[in-house]
Amino acid sequence: MSEFLEHYSLEKRNSFGLKVSCRYFFEATNLPDLLTYMQIGLKPDSRFMLLGEGSNILFTSDYAGTIICPALKGIDVTQENKDYVMVKARAGENWDKFVEYCVERNWSGLENLSLIPGTVGSSPVQNIGAYGVEAKDTIREVEGFFIESGEHKTFNNAECQFAYRNSIFKHELKNRFVITSVSFLLKKKPNFNIAYGPVETEFRKKPVQDLAALRQTIIEIRESKLPDPSKLGNAGSFFKNPILSNPDFSALKSLFPEIPSYPSGDQFTKIPAAWLIEQAGWKGVREGNIGTYPSQPLVIVNYGGASGKEIHDFAKKIKTSVADKFGVELEMEVNLI
Numbered sequence: 001m002s003e004f005l006e007h008y009s010l011e012k013r014n015s016f017g018l019k020v021s022c023r024y025f026f027e028a029t030n031l032p033d034l035l036t037y038m039q040i041g042l043k044p045d046s047r048f049m050l051l052g053e054g055s056n057i058l059f060t061s062d063y064a065g066t067i068i069c070p071a072l073k074g075i076d077v078t079q080e081n082k083d084y085v086m087v088k089a090r091a092g093e094n095w096d097k098f099v100e101y102c103v104e105r106n107w108s109g110l111e112n113l114s115l116i117p118g119t120v121g122s123s124p125v126q127n128i129g130a131y132g133v134e135a136k137d138t139i140r141e142v143e144g145f146f147i148e149s150g151e152h153k154t155f156n157n158a159e160c161q162f163a164y165r166n167s168i169f170k171h172e173l174k175n176r177f178v179i180t181s182v183s184f185l186l187k188k189k190p191n192f193n194i195a196y197g198p199v200e201t202e203f204r205k206k207p208v209q210d211l212a213a214l215r216q217t218i219i220e221i222r223e224s225k226l227p228d229p230s231k232l233g234n235a236g237s238f239f240k241n242p243i244l245s246n247p248d249f250s251a252l253k254s255l256f257p258e259i260p261s262y263p264s265g266d267q268f269t270k271i272p273a274a275w276l277i278e279q280a281g282w283k284g285v286r287e288g289n290i291g292t293y294p295s296q297p298l299v300i301v302n303y304g305g306a307s308g309k310e311i312h313d314f315a316k317k318i319k320t321s322v323a324d325k326f327g328v329e330l331e332m333e334v335n336l337i
């Protein structure tokens, strides 16, 4: 049942575990309630934001407006032939449970994205990615409605303007369009994507047998590297990996020959922010209740009791150090509220 609450604690609704609250909180479990609330319940000038599971959000204070959770549930096969299945999941489904559902049915395409926190509805927003795969590789349709008019629209893959940790929903349509479902085209004949360094290393030891084994390997790699937000507050990578033009990268490489890099199309090069942060002296650094995670300095953790503002200030210091040492501007991946 949909719920409307006042002065609601968001502590369990943000993966940093920050003790913040919002003035109003509306969780819609069905589409008519969601549409009605956004069209009638929400006053034209009211402040509001959409929330999934809060795993990519940093609240720097209590939220004075309304938080809206599209908690719509359901998974359906909408098309099928002998090679492919089109599967549509509602926005409020938990992402990893959805991946597990697909892997159990031997539908291939999402297994490398195992254990990423969050909802299905958020997956297109920053085009989630891991281990050589991005959500855009399998997303065929994103459905939802414009908040202002209530008009329904189905975006095809090209219209989503997907890029590295980016889409039309993260910028132009932020807080203007509510995603209600996402459709993925998955293969019935498994296609194992094991090219990413640590995945390949694991599979040289133990060759890939089935999707479930690949999913399990991804889970183990992630658990060995990333903190579990239920134990240590964090939002995954705090910054994006910077992408430089090839000439800018060559200039940087002449100063720091050991810098790791990956091609990003023909004209750009991606560099690991974790390396820049480690080289700038921030790996495993702890200041009070905040620190970089010892095995992955791109992840900022709340050791308990930190405020969002303190986390933001800590991140700004890292950003300044990296800019001073390398001349590279880190861009936040996390949504700052």
Ligand code: FAD
Residues within 6 Å of the ligand: 015, 049, 050, 051, 052, 053, 054, 055, 056, 057, 070, 091, 116, 117, 118, 119, 120, 121, 122, 123, 125, 126, 127, 128, 129, 130, 169, 177, 178, 179, 180, 226, 227, 228, 229, 234, 235, 236, 237, 335
């Ligand atoms: P939220 O944080 O609640 O919201 C994110 C954004 O989406 C907000 O701007 C929100 O307004 C918007 N939004 C939410 N729902 C809707 C909707 N229905 N319609 C329109 N807009 C909406 N990300 C990766 O890409 N790869 C990783 O490997 C990865 N690893 C992570 C590991 C950890 C331990 C953690 C904590 C995070 C990680 N992340 C990763 C980041 C995070 O999991 C993803 O960004 C995820 O998609 C966020 O989902 P969410 O539901 O929690 O979104």
Ligand code: EPU
Residues within 6 Å of the ligand: 129, 130, 131, 132, 225, 235, 236, 237, 238, 239, 240, 241, 260, 272, 273, 274, 275, 276, 278, 283, 294, 295, 296, 297, 298, 333
């Ligand atoms: N590195 C260091 N020091 C470290 C850790 C890493 O120098 O302590 C360098 C190494 O060169 C390493 C490289 O960073 O090879 C990459 O590290 P890793 O494989 O851990 O990946 P990442 O680039 O740090 C990205 C995503 C993750 C995603 C992983 C796996 C971004 C911003 N982050 O991290 O996504 O899970 O790859 O594909 O693109 C997220 O977005 O929240 C997230 C966790």
